[in-house]
Amino acid sequence: MNKSNIISAFSIHGFTLRREALNYLQQEIDSLGVDQRKEALQSILDHVNGQNLSSSMLEKSVIESAVKNFYHANDVDEVPLNVFDAFSFVRYTYDLDSKRFIKWDTLHKKPSSLHGSPDSKANIFREIFKVIQQRTIRHHLFAPPAISEGSNQNQAYTLFTVEHVLGSSSKDTNIIVLGMLTQLKEGQFYLEDPTGVVRLNLSKTTYKGGLFTENSIVMVEGNYEDRVFYVSALGFPPAESADVSLSFFQTFHPASSEHSYIHRLSDDLKRSEQIHGDAMFVFLSDVWLDQLKVMQKLQILFAGYSLMPPTVFVLIGNFLSLSGVGSSSKVFEECFSKLGQLISEFPRLVTESQFVIVPGPDDPGVPYVLPRPAIPFSYVGDFKKKVPNAIFASNPCRLQYYSQDILIFREDIISKMCRNSIYTPWEYEEKVDIPSLFVKSVIGNAHLLPLALNVAPRYWEYDYALWLYPLPDVVVCADKYDPYTVTSNNCTFFNPGSLPRSNFAFKVYFPAARQVEDSEISDETLS
Template sequence: MDVDLLPLRKRITNTFKLCGFLIRSENSSYLAEQLLPFDAAERDKWLTVITENLQSQKLLTPHVERAALEKAINELNRVGLDEGETVFALIDAFTVPRFRYNQRIKKFELDTQPRQLLTAPRMKSDYMQQRYAMLLQKTLRHDLFAPAVIQDGVGAEAQAKKFKLQFAENLLATSVMKEAVVLGLLTQLKEGKFYVEDPTGCVQLDLTGARFHAGFFCEGCFVLAEGNYNNGVLKVDGLGFPPAEPATSSRAFFGTANTWGGESAKLLKYSAGLQELERTNTETTIVFLSDVRLDLPIVMDKLRQLFVGYDSCPPQAIVLMGPFTASTRNYHELRQHLDALGGLAAGCEQLKKQTDLILVPSSEDPTAPNILPRAPIPECLAAGLLKAWPRTQLATNPCRLQYCTQQIVVCRLDLMAKFCRNTLHFPEDTSQIEQHFARTIVCQGHLVPIHPITMPVHWDYDPALWLYPLPDLIVMGDSCQSFSSSQHGCTVLNTGSFVKSKFAFKVYIPATRTIEDSEIPDEME
């Protein structure tokens, strides 16, 4: 390798001198390593464009430092992309933009009001009202509730049965109404008595004899209740969720505004350059692991095997989800384990150069309360890891990933157990339990459609938990058995527990939108 680098280093030094630059031996070695995979003609082209880029940087001295070289290479790799467009980005939950639905113009508008953790008391009801407004507008557009249209002289009612959505105040203003359908929050205002509540009022439900559609119906989720209303009580015949809506339909009501978050002013879904990169980068992968207990020696051994195995073909990112240690108040213990994690990558130079290591904390990790969205692990605890692996990123829980035009949500939460424990009606078909799970969060358009007592949420940052418009992939780090399910163009993936599943993990291939099941064997040759 060194024999091949010597003539290339000499060529780099001479080219830089002709352009008025001086380059130290360690920096010429770095650039030679970057150019070595190309043939002679390609190397000359790269040297030309790199020196042109350095001239445009207007360096203060003729000496070219490593930082200037890296900046030039990064900018040249982004040729064809507009300003603000990135191939891969991690988006903090606390920076996700908040949109409000404008009933007058029937569009979502960006809310630029400042947000804070300890917010005004009015936000306790406001965030639920905004969630209701989001679900209401897409429900009214659904074929079952859209206004009737006459086609070829035949009324739409004759073609398919239509429903008229009622508000709680419409029912409360009368004594009897047949075939009433109400959208509202499923809540228990009195012990043992359930109600459906919307901004206009609440109606008591009689669920005896009700037919439950697919999904988990927990207190705190929004439901469509259909039945006959009589003297203050709605006797429910069927209880279902608001209909899901494909992302392509939803985005029409946001325009080109960036609803996902990140640096770009417009949504990167529409970027032609990123679409081409996504199509051609067929080898790119993203690796997901959950329940990564760094305090267990066997887990550290398996992670070392994982890093060594991926050093020859680095993925775009490796996402590790907590808890990273057993629940403990000794925060310095976690720092020691994170330092050891950085040491596992010793010798894996290609992996550390090309792969982002993303840490997503669980509710058991320090030092934030058990409220979503959850702040990342403090940098002071991960200082050693950040030094050993500079591309490490400390993420919030949940967080968002953007790879080219694809949108990915990552959340570490044992949500399946919460659904099963709090549902009013357990699904009869237990063999399809993952379908019920996926349908619940997709139809609700929210990561935690459950009572705030069960899973508290920061009122001002509730939009960070929205799944509207639907992303391409939702990755749940739930300790139950792993699964994947597709609903309306959105894939819901549960990674399962790395510890409990004999060290299994998931690999996502963006080019084909496929998921591979992988496992670290007991012995690697």
């Protein structure tokens, strides 16, 4: 590859290479095969774009780091499965000036802390609003066409701010505003964005599908008059698939490895998924280890899979049937020891399957605050000795399997959102698909918990661990609600259901086919 091609590629992105950096980069690219050179140059450019550089003049050290990243990224398929803890996710912030995501530590020079400052609470809503705003203004409905053809079909809608609405001297009609739904006074809702707040009148509002809760980010359409915004329609911001998000922000990914973002864009890893076409992930929730019937069903399950071990068993809490008992270390320890003994009776499962343990709301640890750390080893007895390859993960956590990103979350979220929704569609419609409304709501908000903090407490400075941007390939929302599977924007949401409450139902995911299968533990065999 000649130098002019390299210079041109970097200049398009606003960068200039110093002579020694250019010579080094050309030498490294020329050492690759002809079919690899274009991919290598793009990967190096992506890495440079993801850095918070103070100058557009690139030194050799910057290029060396980018080249090292490229070589490291191409080795990622050596480990097909990675489990990422929520507290190890990389925190990003969207920079309005450069229109890109920058690592929070790089910009603010301080790591996240469990004990946040007063600004941390405001940052929860400010940061997720910026994510949704940049996604919305890029949508074809709001982005002006590159070339006007004089047709109304090409005219984009205009997205206004609250400040614009408040500053209007005349009656504005049919305007659209993006903001957060708040209740500053009892029974009175407002729309808030970084520029201001306006009172809403929802008496004649048409709701465009979803579960609209306080602190959720919504789009309102209507008229502004006499200091009140009369809402004619209320809906969620347009969603965006991961393919679209990653086409703009290839270096933005919440997993802990700085190289891990590359896995979703790698054709090599996608081919590896197809080679391992028999891989399967088994998901079970509310695995009540203190119930004899549950332990008997688990024995049937493990025996059924012992001849063909799954790639991963994901066991999700709660792990005891009675709330509050989880605080008793003795009871919990005894139950996990029994589970370890049961699994050890099937040597192939111990050696060939990975076990991932995700805590529930009532399991040991800090109660009812998210993200929730992994179950402490002091509570699991000798389980780790019997099942040494088990991983105790946080709630939520992420699994990276070759090119796929799988997010696991345990919370009874649907019931909370239904209870706190300002509009209850089931009161006005005969048939309502609650899981689909839930999925639409969380995707629209790019967040697993679009709820007020008093309803869904979380650590202020770790709220980003609950973001849904870019969308994962799979989101497992383990809930005591009935099992469901919903696909939207190329992302599959499913709930395995509460094992004892759903006739011992569970879900099996096949990564190669990207399909979810409903399963059930019968008294004798798997069905």
